[in-house]
Amino acid sequence: MRAYRLHIGITVAFALSLSAQAADAAVTVGLIEPTNAIIEGSTIPVHATASSPEDIYYVEAELEGLTIELTPTEGGHFQGAFDLGELEGELAYGPHVVTVHAYNTFGEVASAQGTVHRYAAPTLGWNALAHDTLTEGWRFAAKCVPTPPYTCQSLQATFRSAEGQVTLSANNPQPVPGHLYLKEEQAWYGYQIPSGRAYTLTIEASDGVGPTITKTIGPIYVERSPRLTAVQRAPGTILDFDAARILFRDQYQRLGIFERATQQVTWVATIPQGELPISEVYGALTPSGSVHQSTTGHILAWVNGARRNITSAARLDAVNGDTIVWTANSDDWAVATSLSAGTSRTLWRIDGSRSPFQADITPSGGIYFGTYEDASIVGPSRLRLGDHEGNLQRPITDGTNVAGRWWDGMTSSSYLYTADGEEVFLGDSITGTSAGLLVHAGHAAFLKSDGAVNQVWLRTPDGEQHQISDFTASSQFDQVKLRVGHDGISDTGEVLFLNGGKRYLGRAGGAPESIGSSLGHGRWLDGSWYVTIGNTILQVSSTQGAVARLSAPGNAEFAPEEGLGGEREVLSTSFAVDEVLDEPVWARDLHEPDALPPSADVTTCGTVASAAAGCSASGPAGSAGNAAALAAAAAGLVLARRRRLRS
Secondary structure, eight states, rough: OHHHHHHHHHHHHHHHHHHHHHHHTTEEEEEEOOOOEESSSEEEEEEEEEEEESOOEEEEEEEEEEEEOOEESSTTEEEEEEEEGGSSOOOOOOOEEEEEEEETTTSOOEEEEEEEEEEOOOOOEEEEOTTTTEEETTTOEEEEEOOOOOOOOOEEEEEEEEEEEEEEOSSSSOSSSTOOEEOOOEEETTTOOSSEEEEEEEOOOOOSOOEEEEEEEEEEEOOOOOOEEEEEEOOEEEEEOOOEEEEOOOHHHHHHHHEEOOEEEEEEEEEESSOOOOOOOOOEEETTTTEETTTTSSSEEEETEEEEEEESEEEEEETTTTEEEEEEEEESSSEEEETTTTTEEEEOOTOOOOOOOEEEOOTTTOOEEOTTTTTTTTTTGGGEEESSSSOOOOOOOOOEEEEEHHHHHHSSSEEOOOSSSSSSEEEEEEEEGGEEEEEEEEEEEEEEESSSSEEEEOOOTTTTTEEEOOOSSEEEOOOOOTOOTTTTBTTTEEEEEEETTTEEOOTTOOEEEEEEOSSEEEETTTTTEEEEEEEEEEEEOBBBBBOOOOOOOTOSSTTTTTTTTTTOOOOOSSSSSOOOSOOOTTTTOOOSSSSSSOOOOOOOSSSOOOOOOOOOOOOSOOOHHHHHHHHHHHHHHHOOOOOOOOO
């Protein structure tokens, strides 16, 4: 009996000893990668650690039925990689589990798991392009469409302007599970995105798996005045337009001419990166094509289907029809060029002069110019008009009358010279540039100080003068390069002007009408008022009735599985991840400022993005015959001289 008990005790002790050894031999395994990782490429790296008091003799990883052995490296680390090409079928989109098993010499095993995702980012869609103008009836909309089985978790769009920002967010419930949609709503105060501003748009979306998708584009304009109706949109920022064509610059920095009837595009130039920002490019349509100022200082033309380099290191100053005027960057040499003939002639040259040169061209090609070196406007056949104190600013002509302003450092004195040989004193204003004059069809509009601020006045062809504005803040005319002095008067004497961030139409005997914000540029063309903002031409409706409305692309109510309006939908996949703004939205506008630098016309006042406009092929209205009559009559005009103050 004692021997039996001894045998049983030895057996139990041996068993307890084996249990203790097994406990000491427990395997520990850890997974370094992948852990909630997104698959990139055709392989999936695996990195694990394994340890045990006994030797680790084998570590493997398994994914969807595919098993690989991990190779030991140093310090208990094991590595390997799945080749997705060895899977029996294509790995489906979604999460997949990677399992790692580690075995020791006792045959014991421990496991760890990690998740990998075959992932595709969600697709974003929205209905506004850079340089678009959201107009009356066009609400902004965006969507986030995930790659199943993932779901969109957040979607928001932020519109930022110099005046503030507005953020739109997708709110539940959503019509399609997993998808997110947002649409600008209309509240008691109007649409959510305030009108009359230029914005940058940032859209952000996330599905909770991949990184947040962020797209930033701009500028995008919002102008929802009921007096403005979108009638045509170009493939880029509008630089100029006439009845048949639009000169524009697209997001790839190409200049094109858009045929309004056929919507065909002729590409005329690619703008290189130069010393000037892309936003400083301006130009005009001509009868044979177009002409523009490049960022490199070159003046380039498209003439009857051929590109032509007019000159370099120069500034394009004036365009009308086939004739252009340009100056050397030093402003001491001015030249007139005929685009069709390809000939040039010097208008003025004083080497070393620091005076700005500023000119205007009649429809027949006659040129009037002014400099600080001379007290008089110089016209065709060296005709001289006026002789007054101060620095002569840009003269303006409509082919019938000529107007000029002399700045003495305190005020600008404006004078009109008629075809009958009469000099008419228009008045003084507290502004120092040519931006204070408009002439068209025998009418002249001018700024005149009431002692505190500048008001708008109109002189009709019969010689009567009328005060048009009566505001407590100064008004200014809606001026842009190559169109200074011409766009703001209609054939019947309506005057377009700006005050307090708004655009007004004024007429003799009536109160000014607000037609919208000061965004863009307004002009009279072929019997109607228009405003160009970004890539959009808007027509001003008359007080008698609205013009025919263009159906705004992208403004349709879209069903959950439909697009945002066909060609107007923008998808996130069409942009590079690091795409930046086309240009700073709040950097500048193209209104000629109230104060010029000493050497050039520049347009850097204001805080609104540019909505560029140039000079139409038709140019300022007027009669070519009247220019000759003016020259003959003015030749005998005797003007009283006043001593001119020199700067």
